[in-house]
Amino acid sequence: MKTVSSILIPSLLALCFFLTACRNDDAGRFPLASAHNIDEGMLTGAFDKIREIDGMASLIVCRNGVIVAEEYYNGYRSDSIKTVMSVTKSVTSLLVGLALEKGYIDAISDPISKYLSGIVTFPDEIKAHITIEQMLTMTFGHAWNGTKSDGLYSTWASTPDHLQYIIDLPLAWTPGTVFNYSDGASHLLSVIITEATGINTFDFARQYLFDPLGITNVIWLTDDKGYPNGAASLKISPHDMVKIGNLILNGGRYNGLQVVPESWIEAMTTTQITTNNDIPYGPEYGYQLWINTAGVHPYYFAMGWGGQFIFIVPDHALVVTASCQTAGLTWQQAGEHWTGIIQIIVEDIFPAVR
Numbered sequence: 001m002k003t004v005s006s007i008l009i010p011s012l013l014a015l016c017f018f019l020t021a022c023r024n025d026d027a028g029r030f031p032l033a034s035a036h037n038i039d040e041g042m043l044t045g046a047f048d049k050i051r052e053i054d055g056m057a058s059l060i061v062c063r064n065g066v067i068v069a070e071e072y073y074n075g076y077r078s079d080s081i082k083t084v085m086s087v088t089k090s091v092t093s094l095l096v097g098l099a100l101e102k103g104y105i106d107a108i109s110d111p112i113s114k115y116l117s118g119i120v121t122f123p124d125e126i127k128a129h130i131t132i133e134q135m136l137t138m139t140f141g142h143a144w145n146g147t148k149s150d151g152l153y154s155t156w157a158s159t160p161d162h163l164q165y166i167i168d169l170p171l172a173w174t175p176g177t178v179f180n181y182s183d184g185a186s187h188l189l190s191v192i193i194t195e196a197t198g199i200n201t202f203d204f205a206r207q208y209l210f211d212p213l214g215i216t217n218v219i220w221l222t223d224d225k226g227y228p229n230g231a232a233s234l235k236i237s238p239h240d241m242v243k244i245g246n247l248i249l250n251g252g253r254y255n256g257l258q259v260v261p262e263s264w265i266e267a268m269t270t271t272q273i274t275t276n277n278d279i280p281y282g283p284e285y286g287y288q289l290w291i292n293t294a295g296v297h298p299y300y301f302a303m304g305w306g307g308q309f310i311f312i313v314p315d316h317a318l319v320v321t322a323s324c325q326t327a328g329l330t331w332q333q334a335g336e337h338w339t340g341i342i343q344i345i346v347e348d349i350f351p352a353v354r
Contacts, residue, residue, distance in 0.1 A: 030069040033352075038068060042352035047071055050344050053307070053337055055325030057082060058238035061349060062319040065246060072238070074325065081217055081235045082323060085304025086146075088220075088234040089186045090268075091209070091244065093136060093288035095193050095201065097264030098208045104196040108133040115192045120167045127167060130175045132192065135185040136287040137272045141175035142166075144182035147278050149331045153183050153231075162223040163191060179275050179285060183231035186288060187223065190230025201228040212259045213247060215240045232304070238323055245310045245319035248289075248300075269300050269312075279303075280339070281346055297350070306334040307341040316353045320345050 029047075033040035043061065047069065050059050057076040061069040072078065099105045105115075112135065113128040122128040134140055145151045152169075159165040166184035173180070193201045202220045205228075210218055218240070221233035228234075236244075243254065248269065252260035271284040271291050282290035282301070291300045297315040302308075307324030322345065324337050 032066065032068045036063045036066060036068050037354040038063065039352040039354065042348065043069055046344050046348035046352065049348065050322070050341065053324065053340050054333075055329075055337065056307075056341075057323040057325055058321070060238055060242055060319075060321045062242050062246065062321075063353070064317045067242065070238070076238070076323070078239045079217065079237045081219065081237050083233060083235050083304075083326065084241065084308045084323065085232050085306060085326065086183070086186075087241070087302040087304040087308050087310055088230065088232050089288040090302035090310070091205070091234055092186055092189050092193075092201075092230040093268055094209060094244075094247075094260050094264075095205055096132070096136065096189055096287070097260050097268070099193050099196055099204070100264065101261045102197075102208075105132065105192070108136065112188060112192065115195045116163075116188070119191065119195060120163045122167060126171065126175070132189070134176045135182075135189055138179050138181050138185060138285060139176045139273060140180070140182050140185040141171040141173050141178070142169040142182065142184070143172040143180055144169070144184055146181035146183050151181075151183075156184060160224070162187070163225065163227075179273050179278065181278060186231035187227070187229055189288075191227045193230075194227055200226070201230070209259065212257055213240070213243045213254055215243060238321060241310050241321040241323070242319055244302075245312050245321060248310075249312045249314060249317065249319055281342055299350075303338075303342070305338070307337040309341065309345065311345055313350065313353070318353055320349055
């Protein structure tokens with residue numbers, strides 16, 4: 001004969017398991033959302049949409065420094081590193097600000113020839129007097145067309161002299177007057193950092209940016225002369241993308257430490273020039289950062305080919321990051337991924353935040 005306890009104990013355990021499961025279901029997919037004043041239903045809908053994009057790697061929503069929602073796809077994890085493409089440009093800009101603060105670069109009004117003479121040959125005085133600031137604002141003057149299918153990145157990558165190729169491109173506009181998205185300009189910023197500091201840009205980044213942020217698993221590919229590619233090719237993890245977003249959100253501070261000067265973050269995130277709507281959602285540009293001040297809640301973002309993003313919405317203390325696979329994509333496929341991801345972030349996630 002079974003004892004009462006032999007019947008009751010399994011029943012009680014089953015009941016506890018049932019109640020726990022119900023409580024977990026009630027908590028929902030993103031239980032931290034409501035505590036951070038984010039509509040969980042809308043947030044869930046956004047994540048459901050984004051997981052349908054081919055090659056999606058990660059999506060993270062962080063508010064007030066707390067990761068409220070995160071999901072990973074296609075074998076990626078929070079610590080998986082992958083190329084973030086042109087998000088690299090915004091990291092390069094942070095390093096320019098650090099080199100300026102530490103006195104290695106005298107001023108962003110300096111002509112690039114001050115740091116590149118002997119590294120490249122300047123064919124005329126106009127190009128020799130192009131400034132660091134003009135490269136930061138994508139007003140170098142040449143027609144690189146980096147956001148278009150006829151952009152020069154692939155051609156540049158296959159040239160025997162990466163640096164001289166950039167300098168030798170004909171000018172289409174007077175430097176400082178017209179926005180034209182240029183990987184070449186961003187890469188020269190990395191070269192200037194190396195030449196001004198006497199430290200390879202990657203080593204400079206490790207010492208003054210990555211180490212203070214706790215970014216340890218990182219790869220940065222180089223050009224034909226060993227200069228880290230200032231336009232692309234940085235490989236970091238989704239969680240490290242969030243760290244960079246929070247650094248910018250908090251005026252250059254991270255964990256109580258002023259890593260990048262607040263004045264530089266302010267300059268980066270201030271509209272310097274119109275992009276003439278070169279891309280959707282990015283009508284303005286700062287220093288290697290896209291800006292949109294048209295709405296009720298202005299935002300700025302770093303973005304990369306194929307769907308890599310770090311969004312910062314200061315009014316909401318919000319950082320949203322996304323990453324997507326890029327290997328083997330055609331320009332059209334990469335564009336479809338990019339468009340799909342940015343639309344979900346701006347039109348589905350942002351409205352969920354109260």
